[in-house]
Amino acid sequence: MSAPLVTILDDEPAIRTMLSDALEDAGFRTMAFARATEFEAALRSARPDICLVDLSLPDRDGLTLVHRLALEQGATVIIISGRAQVQDKVTGLELGADDYIIKPFDPAEVVARVRARLRRDSATPQSSETARFNGWVAHFDRYVMEDESGAETPFSHAEGEVLRLFLERPKRLISRQAMQEALGGAAGDSFDRAMDVRISRLRTKLREDPRNPRLIKTIYGAGYIFLGDVTWG
Template sequence: MSASKQIAIIEDEPEVLALLSTTLADAGYDIQTYSHAVDFEKALAESPPDLCIVDLGLPDKDGLGVVSNIAAQSDAAILVISGRTGLNDRITGLELGADDYLAKPFEPREVVARVRALIRRRAATTSPAETTIYRFSGWEVDFATFLLTDEKGATQRLSASEASLLLVFLKSAKRLITREQLQVALDDRSDSISFDRTIDVRVSRLRSKLNDKTRNPKIIKTIYGAGYIFISDVT
């Protein structure tokens, strides 16, 4: 299956770009490479890939802005690979729509593993064998298009990670789901501490799109020290 998957790499360091391109091509993926954000964003508008690998230190635009644009315009999974190792950069990237964050220097095998996990996660969300439309608390979500629609018909796009998380909640409605269960369901390879920080950001981002108040939740309830319960009825 991987041979048909399109991966776009946005990286301005020639050596890193060559390493990523060769490694992922050898793993069976179709690769497009870009060293400038403007060239990538033109291509994104015409033909979104399945997954984007984004460096944050680009010469013509901050990579975080590129991440935000990808999440807003497509359902491509997003892997940030960057020399920025600070927690704030990682959290900001996740808040803007990145699905995973890997610091430089990196092991090529780790990149392939992360890419495979993200593509599996995205494929599970969009699988034609699954029900694609769910309704809950006045919302409708279509996983074939990653579109979330409110009662008034206004739509917004879910990122790949938001869609994956929401689908896990929908399939486990009215049941406690622990962080460990979420990590398994999302096929997340992070260590437990990193995953805890990541899942907090993802849940917060999803709640924001659903207008679900943390102090008086109607959809996702936090059970402190245990996990989460999707408390809304689902049809």
């Protein structure tokens, strides 16, 4: 079994070298790119386990790229950025990133975050990639939801993590703290707002009435509860 592949997209040569060296010393394979066009071309033949993406790119808007990676590729994305404002972090998480690391950083922290993300991704049995609930089929191997007519709606890796959490714990209250512990990331306003956005998007994709959702209920002051009947496999 080959080592996990981590791609690095950053226009600073020193950052690419530092991360490549640290990750390879930790046992990962790496591919590093200075431009988004080179990175996107490589994705036609490579399937990375983790994508490290800088937001300040010379040839493409980083946030747009993150959203496309998360939604169309179903990729696990960790943003590495010098943008330290809370709003940038929230926006990145809202657009589908799985984590956000602010520059300057210790490369050991990046290695630890990559390992933690891979542990969470591998913790779910690979045999449980399809779930049926209330007329929907969620295909976690392809990151799409299929309705009764066969029409498919894509979801991002980050949205898929939230959906899987609900489907694995139907009809049970899931607190904000439990979500943070299950999905990772630092607790706080940015995590809470990112979760709110992801849940809102899932409700929209499930064609829920935002004023009276049937499946994903908000229990104010406590958390969320998924009311569907779920069958895996």
